[in-house]
Amino acid sequence: MRKVKIHITLKEGVLDPQGKAVQNSLRSLEYDNVNEVRVGKYMEVMMEDTADIEKQIDRMCDQLLANPVIEDYSYTIEEVV
Amino acid sequence: MKFAVVVFPGSNCDRDMYFAAKDALGEEADLVWYQEADLSDYDAILLPGGFSYGDYLRSGAIAATSQVTEQIRAAAEAGKPILGVCNGFQVLLETGLLPGAMLSNVNQKFMCHYETLIVENNETMFTSHYEKKEKISIPIAHGDGNYYCDEETYQTLLENDQIAFTYENNPNGSVGDIAGITNEAGNVLGMMPHPERAVEKLIGNEDGLRLFQSILTHWRNNHAINA
Numbered sequence: 668m669r670k671v672k673i674h675i676t677l678k679e680g681v682l683d684p685q686g687k688a689v690q691n692s693l694r695s696l697e698y699d700n701v702n703e704v705r706v707g708k709y710m711e712v713m714m715e716d717t718a719d720i721e722k723q724i725d726r727m728c729d730q731l732l733a734n735p736v737i738e739d740y741s742y743t744i745e746e747v748v
Numbered sequence: 749m750k751f752a753v754v755v756f757p758g759s760n761c762d763r764d765m766y767f768a769a770k771d772a773l774g775e776e777a778d779l780v781w782y783q784e785a786d787l788s789d790y791d792a793i794l795l796p797g798g799f800s801y802g803d804y805l806r807s808g809a810i811a812a813t814s815q816v817t818e819q820i821r822a823a824a825e826a827g828k829p830i831l832g833v834c835n836g837f838q839v840l841l842e843t844g845l846l847p848g849a850m851l852s853n854v855n856q857k858f859m860c861h862y863e864t865l866i867v868e869n870n871e872t873m874f875t876s877h878y879e880k881k882e883k884i885s886i887p888i889a890h891g892d893g894n895y896y897c898d899e900e901t902y903q904t905l906l907e908n909d910q911i912a913f914t915y916e917n918n919p920n921g922s923v924g925d926i927a928g929i930t931n932e933a934g935n936v937l938g939m940m941p942h943p944e945r946a947v948e949k950l951i952g953n954e955d956g957l958r959l960f961q962s963i964l965t966h967w968r969n970n971h972a973i974n975a
Contacts, residue, residue, distance in 0.1 A: 682894075684853065684854050734842070734849050737851065
C-alpha cells in the first residue's frame with residue numbers, strides 16, 4: 668500500500684483572493700514580516716502500488732484533482748506497512 | 749423545440765431554467781437526472797446553476813466527470829446549442845468544452861444582485877435577438893465567478909469573437925470583464941449571470957428571455973432549411 672501526499676497550489680501569477688484575505692489577517696495580527704500567503708489544497712490518497720503509479724497519479728491530477736489551467740501539483744509517495 | 753435541463757445533485761436553478769424554456773418561451777422541456785439522462789432526442793441542452801456536489805474540490809469539477817458529460821460532449825460536436833449558466837458554466841469549463849477556469853470572486857463574497865451586461869457579439873445562436881453593444885440587466889448569484897484564462901487564450905477569445913457578454917462594472921475580477929463566452933464553433937455558451945431569472949416583467953425584467961428566443965429562432969431557421 669502507498670500513501671500519496673498531494674499538494675495543489677495556484678499557479679504563479681494567478682490571483683489568490685483567499686490567500687490575500689489570510690495575508691491581511693496575519694498583518695492585522697501584527698505579523699509585519701509576512702509578505703505573501705497562497706492558499707492551496709492537500710490530499711492523501713491511499714492506493715495499491717503499481718509499476719506505473721506515478722503515471723497514474725499524474726493522470727489523476729490532470730483529470731480531476733487539479734485544474735491545469737489555474738493549478739500546479741506536486742506529490743510524494745510513501746510506503747505504508 | 750425540445751430542451752433538456754440536466755439536473756445534478758446540488759443543482760438549484762434547474763426549475764428556473766425549466767420555467768424559462770417551458771413557460772416563458774413556450775417550448776417543450778424536461779428535467780433530466782444526470783444519471784439517467786438520454787440526451788439524444790433533445791434539440792438543446794441547458795446546464796443549470798447551483799452547487800453540484802456541494803462545489804467539492806472545485807465548482808463543477810465532480811459533475812464534469814459524470815457519464816452525462818460524454819453525451820454533452822457528443823451534443824456539442826453535433827452542433828446542438830448548449831447553454832451553461834453559473835454552475836453550468838463552471839461545469840463546461842471543467843469539461844474543457846470552454847477554455848479557462850473559475851476562481852473565487854476577488855472580494856471573497858457571494859454576490860446576488862442585478863448587473864448590467866454588454867452584448868459583445870450578437871451574431872451567435874444565443875444572442876441574435878439583441879443589438880450589438882446593447883446593455884441588458886441580468887441577475888448574478890455566485891461566489892466563484894471570477895473568470896480566468898491566460899493572455900494567449902484571452903487574445904484567441906477576442907480574435908474569434910467568442911466573448912458574448914461583458915460586465916459594465918466588473919463585480920468579480922473576471923479577465924477582460926468577461927461575463928459569458930462561447931466555444932469557437934459558437935454552439936456552446938457559458939455565462940455566470942442568470943438569463944433564466946429575467947424572463948418575466950412581473951419578477952424583474954425580460955432581458956434574459958431574448959437569449960432563449962435566439963436559440964429558438966436559430967433552431968427554427970435550421971429546421972426550415974432541413975424540412
